[in-house]
Amino acid sequence: MHRTxxxxxxxALDANNTIARANRxxxxxxxxxxxxxxxxxxxxxxxxxxxxxxxxxxLRVGVLEGDVQGSxxxxxxxxxxxxxxxxxxxxxxxxxxxxxxxxxxxxxxxLPLPQLDLLVIENVGNLVCPAEFKVGEDAxxxxxxxxxxxxxxxxxxxxxRACELVVINKIDLLAHLDYxxxxxxxxxxxxxxxxxxxxxxxRTGEGIDAWREWIAAAGERERALA
Amino acid sequence: MHRTxxxxxxxALDANNTIARANRxxxxxxxxxxxxxxxxxxxxxxxxxxxxxxxxxxLRVGVLEGDVQGSxxxxxxxxxxxxxxxxxxxxxxxxxxxxxxxxxxxxxxxLPLPQLDLLVIENVGNLVCPAEFKVGEDAxxxxxxxxxxxxxxxxxxxxxRACELVVINKIDLLAHLDYxxxxxxxxxxxxxxxxxxxxxxxRTGEGIDAWREWIAAAGERERALA
Numbered sequence: 001m002h003r004t005x006x007x008x009x010x011x012a013l014d015a016n017n018t019i020a021r022a023n024r025x026x027x028x029x030x031x032x033x034x035x036x037x038x039x040x041x042x043x044x045x046x047x048x049x050x051x052x053x054x055x056x057x058x059l060r061v062g063v064l065e066g067d068v069q070g071s072x073x074x075x076x077x078x079x080x081x082x083x084x085x086x087x088x089x090x091x092x093x094x095x096x097x098x099x100x101x102x103x104x105x106x107x108x109x110x111l112p113l114p115q116l117d118l119l120v121i122e123n124v125g126n127l128v129c130p131a132e133f134k135v136g137e138d139a140x141x142x143x144x145x146x147x148x149x150x151x152x153x154x155x156x157x158x159x160x161r162a163c164e165l166v167v168i169n170k171i172d173l174l175a176h177l178d179y180x181x182x183x184x185x186x187x188x189x190x191x192x193x194x195x196x197x198x199x200x201x202x203r204t205g206e207g208i209d210a211w212r213e214w215i216a217a218a219g220e221r222e223r224a225l226a
Numbered sequence: 227m228h229r230t231x232x233x234x235x236x237x238a239l240d241a242n243n244t245i246a247r248a249n250r251x252x253x254x255x256x257x258x259x260x261x262x263x264x265x266x267x268x269x270x271x272x273x274x275x276x277x278x279x280x281x282x283x284x285l286r287v288g289v290l291e292g293d294v295q296g297s298x299x300x301x302x303x304x305x306x307x308x309x310x311x312x313x314x315x316x317x318x319x320x321x322x323x324x325x326x327x328x329x330x331x332x333x334x335x336x337l338p339l340p341q342l343d344l345l346v347i348e349n350v351g352n353l354v355c356p357a358e359f360k361v362g363e364d365a366x367x368x369x370x371x372x373x374x375x376x377x378x379x380x381x382x383x384x385x386x387r388a389c390e391l392v393v394i395n396k397i398d399l400l401a402h403l404d405y406x407x408x409x410x411x412x413x414x415x416x417x418x419x420x421x422x423x424x425x426x427x428x429r430t431g432e433g434i435d436a437w438r439e440w441i442a443a444a445g446e447r448e449r450a451l452a
Contacts, residue, residue, distance in 0.1 A: 008320075040267040041353045041382065042374025068354055068384075072377050094234075095384070097323055097354035125381075126352055127267045128294055128323035147373035147396070148268025151298050155351075156267065158294075158321070170373070176402050178429065203404065 016133050019101035023108065023136025030113040033219035034121060036135055038159065039143035040152075041125030044169040046073040047202040048143065048211065049120060054080040056216045059117040064107060066099040066124050073122060085110045089124060098129035101136060118219065127156040131163075138222045141215075143167045146174055150184040157191040165196045167211060172201040242359050245327035249334065249362025256339040259445035260347060262361055264385065265369035266378075267351030270395040272299040273428040274369065274437065275346060280306040282442045285343045290333060292325040292350050299348060311336045315350060324355035327362060344445065353382040357389075364448045367441075369393045372400055376410040383417040391422045393437060398427040 027034050037045050053061045062083040065074040069090040077084045087107045089096040096103070099121065111119065121137060123130040140163040144152055147170055153160040160166065166188060174181065181199075188195065198214070200207035253260050263271050279287045288309040291300040295316040303310045313333045315322040322329070325347065337345065347363060349356040366389040370378055373396055379386040386392065392414060400407070407425075414421065424440070426433035 040351070041378060042266060042371070067381060070380055072381060095354070095358070097352065124354065125266070126323065126354060128321070128350065128352060132321070145268070145373065147371065147399070152267060154296055154298060155293055173373070173399065173402055176399055 020134040036137035131159040153187040262363035379413040
């Protein structure tokens with residue numbers, strides 16, 4: 001019975017990857033670079049975007065906002081006068097805890113792709129399933145808040161492996177926590193040796209320039225690799 | 227297609243509830259009160275348990291530790307000299323992001339039920355799916371860290387509804403955050419009006435006595451309701 005379960009999961013992931021490739025082709029045809037932003041609930045994905053998406057070297061940025069329900073983050077970002085599309089996993093998708101390629105595909109017609117250079121997909125806050133489902137993105141970024149503890153790479157290794165960048169957020173709180181940054185980085189290198197990482201505080205703005213440069217250059221990096 | 231997906235989810239939850247009832251009967255037969263502890267990753271479930279489980283009015287306490295993989299939390303708790311059983315969702319269960327009744331059932335034979343008065347099931351860190359799957363527990367507790375922001379009850383309403391107690395943790399950090407506790411409580415009452423709540427810092431011990439009393443009395447409350 002357990003083996004059957006694993007088999008079903010593998011088949012579902014195969015089907016997902018096929019749809020993800022179709023999404024990717026649509027994004028490429030419009031010249032849109034896509035970044036899939038993942039983290040645990042409350043790690044600061046939306047605050048990081050608020051800090052940066054309206055000021056990215058003249059890039060035209062849009063956001064696809066994934067949530068189980070509601071449009072709280074989309075409403076926050078819409079006030080920045082960028083195109084934001086809400087994608088809820090609750091109605092029709094069974095309240096899924098992640099975005100998958102089919103959900104993103106269902107939202108494509110609502111996205112102004114011809115008017116965008118960069119699309120950020122803010123995934124559902126969750127350290128498990130979002131890592132399993134590609135959605136057609138060029139790059140995956142995960143945000144880990146220092147308030148979550150140093151053990152998270154070891155407990156959620158797939159998430160920390162399935163990304164090209166780890167943003168370590170809320171460093172303004174380091175002085176008030178029993179958090180050993182070296183230990184976190186050691187654990188991170190155990191599961192994803194040498195993965196690019198940066199320290200930021202989305203709240204105070206510390207380290208934000210490095211993030212701004214990284215995401216603004218995502219398209220160029222992608223074209224250099226292609 | 228979306229409707230079919232929802233139907234499959236409903237059937238799976240029906241099957242889960244049947245197994246949960248069987249688990250509950252086994253727990254009841256041994257006179258063990260079971261508390262299902264849920265939260266986002268890094269909200270402080272294990273630290274809260276470390277603070278309290280070895281000192282609960284003479285109650286014999288065990289922990290069933292749910293994780294995708296590894297035994298980091300189980301190792302921390304085992305040093306308190308209480309029986310701890312590790313349940314990983316990765317091998318055999320497809321890396322699930324939550325515990326379900328069948329997984330808990332598979333662990334029953336590893337639990338020293340005749341030697342326990344209270345079993346705490348520490349769920350996988352996740353604010354979505356654990357709320358959908360009863361496992362045979364008497365009570366469900368969710369921990370919300372103030373570092374996660376005030377919007378979480380609105381974004382993950384099922385989780386904040388599917389519990390009898392909300393523990394608001396890490397209040398030692400309140401002075402260093404832009405966190406409006408009244409706003410959080412307002413949102414909490416919107417999705418689960420009047421649900422019992424307590425403010426604690428598992429790190430400093432502030433408010434911990436209320437939690438200790440609540441969990442020590444969980445069995446009595448359950449018997450009074452029965």
